[in-house]
Amino acid sequence: MSFTRENTSDFFIHKDLGRFLGQELDFYIKNEVFRLDDLGTENEVAVERYVKRAKVLKSIAHRIIDFLAQLEDFQKTLWEKKKFVLRTGYCMTIDHVPKEFYPEILANEGQLAEWRNLYGIGEAKGGQKTLAGDRVDKAFLQSRPYLVIDTALFDGDFTDRLLEKLQHPDGTPVEDLDEAVGGLMIKSENWQALNLLQERYREQVKCIYIDPPYNTGNDEFLYRDNFQHSSWLSLISDRLYCSKPLLLSEGSIFTSIDDNEFANYRRISDHIFGIENFISTIIWQKV
Known part of the structure; x- marks a missing residue:
């Protein structure tokens, strides 16, 4: 058997660690090294000793701060770097698809399987893939203009050709694909x-x-x-x-x-x- 320790702490990347630690160092020197509360009391020491001690501490501390800030800034850069879009697909209703693409759609087993899973389309009855007694053919697609196809189920060549010839429901060509898109869904952090x-x-x-x-x-x-x-x-x-x-x-x-x-x-x-x-x-x- 093997065991792993559950993560009990949060991973945090500071937005500006160098500036933050620099401010904390200044606060520490003013309150702990110079000890302003001791001024005017019997615990007061020569100002020169305060200054010398503060200079040594600040010199050493800044080296450490610069090193830590460099590591933190590197992590921050990695995190904030815009990630690549791994895959882009389009979902569209049949009324946006020219009829010349119907044969390829009907031959795509992945698309038929998705329709079968989502809508029951293509269920076998008497040897025919049917829905309400209709054959799944060109006429079937043409009579159901709001049936959705998913380009993620097709290869890149099909998708590129389809997007080039995409049409509006009235048959006019889509001139601006970005404007024609009615919604956007992103799978991402x-x-x-x-x-x-x-x-x-x-x-x-x-x-x-x-x-x-x-x-x-x-x-x-x-x-x-x-x-x-x-x-x-x-x-x-x-x-x-x-x-x-x-x-x-x-x-x-x-x-x-x-x-x-x-x-x-x-x-x-x-x-x-x-x-x-x-x-x-x-x-x-x-x-």
Whole structure:
């Protein structure tokens, strides 16, 4: 048998460790080395001794701080680097697909299997793949304009050709693919996804809904739910800061949260979005 130790601490990357440690060093020197409270008392020593001691300490400490800051900045650079988009696919209804692509769609077993799984389309009855007694053929596709195809189930060549000849439901060609896309779904770590969206969707989002970890302290969920309060606040604040530029000026953000982090969330959201923009708290009881 083998055992692993459960992670009991949070991994934290400081945004500016060098500046923070430098400020802490100055505070330490002023309060512990110079000992300002001793001035004018019998414990006072010559100022020269204070200065010499402070210079030596500051020289050594800055070397350590520079080394630690270099390591932390490297980790920060790795984390903040925009990640590659590994795969892009499109889902579209049949009325956007020219009829010349129907044979390839009907020959794609992956697409037929997905339809069968989602809608029961293609279930075998009497040797025929049918739905409500109809054959799954060109006429079948043409009579169901809102049936969805997923380009992730096709090869790149098919997808490229389809996007080049994509049409509107009235048969006119799609001139601007970006404008024709009616929705966007991203599978990603949320902080990276929010940063990816910044330029294209800045001030275009009407409503944001988030359901962050409630920080209940248990491990019943597939995601982590036992953060330190400080780490939870850091997690949430970074993502709220990224979300704000995406909202329209009259946009809204809704958040599902419970008592464990309600007070902390309210403070950070008031700070980011402005306390004057808070509307209301809706309380519901799970039955």
